[in-house]
Amino acid sequence: MTTQFLFEQIKQKKSFLCIGLDTDMEKIPSHLLDHEDPIFEFNKAIIDATHDLCVAYKPNIAFYEAYGLKGWKSLERTMAYLNEHHPEIFTIADAKRGDIGNTASRYAKAFFDTLNFDSITVAPYMGRDSVEPFLEFEDKHTILLALTSNKGAFDFQTKKLGNQELYKEVLQVSTKYKNSGNLMYVVGATKASYLEEVRKLVPNHFLLVPGVGAQGGSLEEVCSHAMNDKVGLLVNSSRGIIYASRGENFALGAREAAQLLQREMLKYVEKVI
Numbered sequence: 001m002t003t004q005f006l007f008e009q010i011k012q013k014k015s016f017l018c019i020g021l022d023t024d025m026e027k028i029p030s031h032l033l034d035h036e037d038p039i040f041e042f043n044k045a046i047i048d049a050t051h052d053l054c055v056a057y058k059p060n061i062a063f064y065e066a067y068g069l070k071g072w073k074s075l076e077r078t079m080a081y082l083n084e085h086h087p088e089i090f091t092i093a094d095a096k097r098g099d100i101g102n103t104a105s106r107y108a109k110a111f112f113d114t115l116n117f118d119s120i121t122v123a124p125y126m127g128r129d130s131v132e133p134f135l136e137f138e139d140k141h142t143i144l145l146a147l148t149s150n151k152g153a154f155d156f157q158t159k160k161l162g163n164q165e166l167y168k169e170v171l172q173v174s175t176k177y178k179n180s181g182n183l184m185y186v187v188g189a190t191k192a193s194y195l196e197e198v199r200k201l202v203p204n205h206f207l208l209v210p211g212v213g214a215q216g217g218s219l220e221e222v223c224s225h226a227m228n229d230k231v232g233l234l235v236n237s238s239r240g241i242i243y244a245s246r247g248e249n250f251a252l253g254a255r256e257a258a259q260l261l262q263r264e265m266l267k268y269v270e271k272v273i
């Protein structure tokens with residue numbers, strides 16, 4: 001998917017919401033556990049109830065890998081369902097991969113070709129040759145971790161490397177990689193005060209911003225510091241939406257939680273269209 005198409009979707013839906021499919025067998029309603037594939041049934045119900053309110057879904061791969069082959073099958077079925085019924089929705093494999101070049105190209109094949117994701121999250125730590133194999137894929141996007149939402153982000157990412165912080169170095173250096181137009185960046189909503197600095201270095205790239213909802217980040221702050229003329233943001237909430245209600249009406253609860261965020265987003269989208 002091109003970023004222009006993604007922008008068209010944002011304008012059409014008046015939303016830049018990404019819903020995180022961090023589907024945990026221990027948290028899904030018990031009536032689903034009788035199904036052959038409870039994780040897929042849960043995801044399908046969430047997708048059916050929310051697809052008109054969001055422009056992206058982000059399955060976090062850990063939640064699938066945790067169940068071995070069964071979990072991987074649930075992921076495959078979820079992706080097949082999305083690609084068949086909602087090909088207009090941007091999909092993010094939250095896999096946070098990163099390895100030497102020939103291994104990176106296998107990861108890229110796994111997520112871009114085999115599972116047909118539009119994008120993948122990648123750790124920048126191993127540098128250029130670990131990232132460029134992902135960037136070779138046309139109309140697929142590599143979402144580099146720049147400044148993450150967790151406390152540990154301060155261990156390394158905000159430490160100075162020479163004259164500037166490591167997260168800035170990641171932004172600046174990676175924009176020189178081959179096919180860097182295929183890059184997006186992760187910046188946590190809990191680090192909203194850094195977003196102006198981020199935008200100085202990457203004014204045009206999309207940012208994936210997790211951390212509203214369960215981690216307490218503010219949508220208003222994120223938008224005031226980081227929106228560009230194509231919105232340029234995908235704001236993710238996982239637990240705050242998919243576990244908003246834990247009973248048999250969980251999908252309706254998820255819809256209501258997604259709607260609250262989408263209604264707030266609407267006013268920001270209207271500013272740029």
Ligand SMILES: O=C(O)c1cc(=O)[nH]c(=O)n1[C@@H]1O[C@H](COP(=O)(O)O)[C@@H](O)[C@H]1O
Binds near residue numbers: 211237
């Ligand atoms: O790459 C990510 O998506 C990510 C980066 C980051 O800095 N912080 C972060 O929370 N995430 C992911 O975003 C999701 C946040 O989930 P909630 O806190 O439940 O909304 C999880 O899947 C995290 O793994």
